[in-house]
Amino acid sequence: MLQLQITVPAKADITGIADYITTNSYEKYAIDFSNKLNKVLSLLGHNPNIGTARPRSGEGIRLHPMNKVNIIYRVKGDQLQILRVHHSALDSNKLKNI
Numbered sequence: 001m002l003q004l005q006i007t008v009p010a011k012a013d014i015t016g017i018a019d020y021i022t023t024n025s026y027e028k029y030a031i032d033f034s035n036k037l038n039k040v041l042s043l044l045g046h047n048p049n050i051g052t053a054r055p056r057s058g059e060g061i062r063l064h065p066m067n068k069v070n071i072i073y074r075v076k077g078d079q080l081q082i083l084r085v086h087h088s089a090l091d092s093n094k095l096k097n098i
Helices: 008-024 027-046
Strands: 003-006 062-066 069-076 079-087
Touching: 003 008, 003 027, 008 027, 008 079, 027 062, 027 069, 027 079
Parallel strands: 003 079
Antiparallel strands: 062 069, 069 079
16 A cells, blocks of 8 residues: 655645535534545555546646545655545646645
């Protein structure tokens, strides 16, 4: 399994999504989101090539959907770098800090 590294922008994305869910719905749904995200990150750590390659976003960049959220990541050495996590309705080409 690759070593997981979540970047500062991705951490901010995750916190923002969880806060939004908590504020606009139920805290239980935010916890469910976090649990599912952890499972998907583990899956990616074991199978990093299951995401779709996104060469226009940068070398080695891949995207993996999780419900209505996209996980943008790359493998660098023995690390799985989570670069961004955002709602699928957003244009991933306009994200900064990838």
